[in-house]
Amino acid sequence: MQTRNIITAVIGLALGSLPCIANTTASVTASQPSATQPSNNGDKVEGKPKATSEEPSVTKHEITIQGSILKYRATAGTMPMEDEQGKLKAKVFFVAYEKETDQAIDVGPSKVDDATFGTTTSPVADPAKRPLTFVFNGGPGAAAVWLHLGTAGPRRISLEPDGQVPAPPYRLTENGYTWLDTTDLVFIDPVGTGFSRPAKDEKREQFYGTKADINWVADFIRLYVTKYERWLSPQFLAGESYGTTRAAGLSEYLLDRYGIALNGIILISSVLDFQTILLAQNSNDLPYILYLPTYAASAWYHKKLSDDLQADLRTTLQEVERWAIGPYVIALAQDGSMDDVQREKVAQRLARYTGLPVDFVRKSNLRVDPHAFQKLLLANQGKLTGRFDARITGFDSEPTWNYPPYDPSLSQYFAIYSTTFNDYVRRTLEYKSVLPYEVLSEKVRPWKFEEQGGKGYLSVADNLRSAMVKNPHLKIMFASGYFDLATPYFATCYTVNHLNLHPELRGNITKKFYMGGHMMYHNRASLQRLKADVAAFIRSALH
Numbered sequence: 001m002q003t004r005n006i007i008t009a010v011i012g013l014a015l016g017s018l019p020c021i022a023n024t025t026a027s028v029t030a031s032q033p034s035a036t037q038p039s040n041n042g043d044k045v046e047g048k049p050k051a052t053s054e055e056p057s058v059t060k061h062e063i064t065i066q067g068s069i070l071k072y073r074a075t076a077g078t079m080p081m082e083d084e085q086g087k088l089k090a091k092v093f094f095v096a097y098e099k100e101t102d103q104a105i106d107v108g109p110s111k112v113d114d115a116t117f118g119t120t121t122s123p124v125a126d127p128a129k130r131p132l133t134f135v136f137n138g139g140p141g142a143a144a145v146w147l148h149l150g151t152a153g154p155r156r157i158s159l160e161p162d163g164q165v166p167a168p169p170y171r172l173t174e175n176g177y178t179w180l181d182t183t184d185l186v187f188i189d190p191v192g193t194g195f196s197r198p199a200k201d202e203k204r205e206q207f208y209g210t211k212a213d214i215n216w217v218a219d220f221i222r223l224y225v226t227k228y229e230r231w232l233s234p235q236f237l238a239g240e241s242y243g244t245t246r247a248a249g250l251s252e253y254l255l256d257r258y259g260i261a262l263n264g265i266i267l268i269s270s271v272l273d274f275q276t277i278l279l280a281q282n283s284n285d286l287p288y289i290l291y292l293p294t295y296a297a298s299a300w301y302h303k304k305l306s307d308d309l310q311a312d313l314r315t316t317l318q319e320v321e322r323w324a325i326g327p328y329v330i331a332l333a334q335d336g337s338m339d340d341v342q343r344e345k346v347a348q349r350l351a352r353y354t355g356l357p358v359d360f361v362r363k364s365n366l367r368v369d370p371h372a373f374q375k376l377l378l379a380n381q382g383k384l385t386g387r388f389d390a391r392i393t394g395f396d397s398e399p400t401w402n403y404p405p406y407d408p409s410l411s412q413y414f415a416i417y418s419t420t421f422n423d424y425v426r427r428t429l430e431y432k433s434v435l436p437y438e439v440l441s442e443k444v445r446p447w448k449f450e451e452q453g454g455k456g457y458l459s460v461a462d463n464l465r466s467a468m469v470k471n472p473h474l475k476i477m478f479a480s481g482y483f484d485l486a487t488p489y490f491a492t493c494y495t496v497n498h499l500n501l502h503p504e505l506r507g508n509i510t511k512k513f514y515m516g517g518h519m520m521y522h523n524r525a526s527l528q529r530l531k532a533d534v535a536a537f538i539r540s541a542l543h
Contacts, residue, residue, distance in 0.1 A: 056075050056078075057075070057429055057432075058073060058075050059073070059074050059430055060072070060073055061073075061074060061154065061428075063174050063175070064176070065176055065178065065180075070180065071099070071100040072097050072099050072154065073098050074095065075096040076094075076095045076430075076431035077093070077094065078195065078196070079091065079092045079093075079094060079220055079223055079224065079227075081220065088199040089199050089202055090196065090216070092196045092216070093189045093194045093196045094186055095153075095187045096184070096185065096228075097154060097180050099180060099181070099184060101125045127229060127230050127232045127233040128232040130183075130184060131183035131233060131236060132185075132225070132235050132236070133179065133185055133186070133238050134188055134235070134236070134237050134238070135148070135186065135237075135239075136187070136189075136217070136238075136239055136240075136243045136247075137240050137241065137243050138239065138240055138241035138242025138246070139193070139241070139440065139441070139444065140190075140242050141438075141440055141442065141444040141445065141447075142193060142440055142441075143194035143438060143439050143441070144188055144193075144194065145194070145418075145421045145437075146240060146519060147238065147240055147243075148187045149420060150519055150522065151177065151521035151527055151530060152180075152185055152238065153175060153178060153180075153187070154174070154175055154180050155174065155424060155428075156175035156527075157416050158170070158172065158173045159416075159522060161524045162524070163392075163523040163524070170415070170419050172420050172423075172424055177528055178531070179531065179535070181535075182535045182539070183236060183538055184230075184233075188217060190207075190213055190217055190246075191207040191208075192204075192208060192443045192444040193438050193444070194437055194438055194439075195431075195435050195437060195438075205448070207444075208445070208447050209447060209448030209449070209450060210249065210447075210448065210460075211249075211450050212448070214249040214250055217250060221235075221250075221260065222258050234263040234541070234542055235261075235263060236264045236538065236541070237266070238266040238534075239265075239267060240268040240269055241270075241486065242271065243268075244267040244268065244272060245272060245460050248267070248460040248463050248467075249463050251463060251467035251474065252464070252467040252470070256470075263473065263474070263475065263538075264475040264477065264538060264541035265464075265475075266537065267476065269479070269481065269484055269486065269518045269519075270487060271487045271491070272459065272461040272464060273494075274449070274457045275456075275457040275459065276491035277486075278457065279370075285333075286494075288332065288367045289324050289325065289328055289332070290324075290491040290494055291373075291488050291491075292328065292350075292354070293324060293489070293490045294390070294484060294485060294488040294489065294490065295353065295354040295355075296309070296316060296320040297313060297317060297390075297482040297483055298377065298385060298391070298485070299354055299356075300313050302377060302378060302385070304355030305353075305355055306352065309352070309353075320353050323349065324490070327349075331366060335365075343366070346366055350366060354373065356368065356373065356376050356377065357376070360372075360376060370387070371404055372402065373385070373485070374386070374390070374404045375396065377390075378393060379396070382396055383395055384396045384408065385408075385485075386410070386517065387404070387409060387410070387486050388407060388409040388410055388484065388485070388486050388518035389409035389484070390409075390483040390484075391483050391516075392412065392517070409517060413522070414440065417439055418437070418439045421437060465500065468501060468505050469501075469502075472504075472505060472508075475508045475509075475510070475537065475540060476508060476509045476510070477511075477537040478492050478496065478510065478511045478512065479512045479520065479530060479533065480492050480512070481513075481514050481517045481520035482513060482515060483515075483516065483517045484516075484517045484518045484520075485517075489513060493511070496511065510533075
């Protein structure tokens with residue numbers, strides 16, 4: 001997309017964006033057969049020799065959801081990615097969960113006559129009646145373990161009810177809020193993440209970029225529905241963070257390249273237009289406007305606002321949103337032409353909504369950087385707030401730095417996800433590999449963020465819009481956390497409001513808001529609500 005200047009932002013915000021809260025319903029609460037053997041944790045394990053990293057491991061399990069037992073099959077393995085000449089390009093690791101039916105499960109050779117495909121057909125009797133959701137995280141460089149063990153999979157990390165991480169040793173627990181009762185699930189680790197690796201001597205550049213990533217993930221999806229005979233299944237995507245960028249790009253690419261028309265997409269903590277979050281690039285003032293409601297929500301949580309603003313979060317956010325897309329837009333557009341009286345009024349209002357010292361707001365030229373907000377909100381306590389979740393705090397080890405030395409809302413979670421998955425994939429799913437599982441990988445860098453026409457900001461909003469126009473049955477669900485300083489919820493509202501869709505197509509979009517951060521599902525109440533919202537969304541997309 002071409003770069004938009006502040007005048008475009010002024011017009012777009014003033015005329016195209018209505019307050020997000022006022023126009024949505026938001027809840028403020030915050031493979032081979034052999035003898036069968038039992039697994040170490042009591043799951044039923046399908047009889048077969050131990051799998052190696054070259055063949056999928058297939059195991060059988062069950063879980064109790066709301067008093068009912070759900071039996072399912074788990075497949076953990078790598079998909080060989082080959083070119084049309086049969087040359088191996090990469091291996092993509094995945095974990096798939098399929099609800100079992102009463103039919104016997106064939107674990108013999110696939111019906112597909114291709115040596116690339118190893119074993120197993122789907123246990124689904126009628127694929128057209130069972131939804132299939134492909135799930136991935138973002139980064140770039142993040143494995144799918146976050147959505148896998150955080151919210152959607154049949155096991156999840158055991159956290160305190162408020163989402164805090166307990167002391168090690170960590171453990172997994174049955175996830176009564178898994179999505180598996182509603183849809184089969186395939187968790188994908190793009191090349192360079194998890195156990196996914198390029199083939200020997202293959203160049204990194206062909207995998208690590210926006211367009212290349214979309215191409216490879218799309219080809220994985222094509223291969224999966226072919227190998228496991230799921231072409232007729234209602235198909236969904238679910239992505240988080242940069243995974244929403246990938247999902248939006250895939251929505252059009254899958255349709256145009258392979259004729260795969262999606263039923264729905266679940267976008268968690270989304271970023272489709274990078275102009276909404278990238279500060280200080282080409283004098284881009286838009287993020288300062290869109291971050292402001294998240295600052296207010298975070299200050300509210302830490303009780304840094306005046307009594308009238310502390311009374312009710314929803315009412316406060318409505319006020320802040322209206323001011324952000326009105327007087328604040330005008331103030332940033334005028335900038336140096338404002339007189340001192342007007343500038344001081346804006347500074348006082350910003351201090352009121354952010355909980356920051358008015359002197360800092362003045363010195364920041366009325367533009368509060370999210371990293372500065374993390375550092376300053378609790379500076380008098382010697383603490384900083386999290387970027388992925390501003391509710392979570394940590395001790396500031398470098399109080400003289402302008403930039404947070406770490407993110408307490410990430411560092412506290414990295415170990416629990418890494419430790420539990422490494423144990424789970426080997427002991428429960430019986431996938432054997434000595435490779436390190438790359439939860440957050442630097443191997444994918446430098447990442448090529450292709451921009452349309454070679455200039456401007458990366459945006460896939462037009463791809464999503466195009467997919468919705470070409471496939472008018474496509475439904476979209478946006479899920480955002482109020483305390484997310486990485487992908488602020490109001491930036492999502494801005495992007496949705498500027499999709500320029502026909503009113504009938506706008507009805508295909510659902511927006512949900514949660515008392516949480518980037519990973520809102522860490523909070524037990526939000527985890528429960530997200531599951532209910534996803535289930536309702538998928539049901540709605542099937543009619």
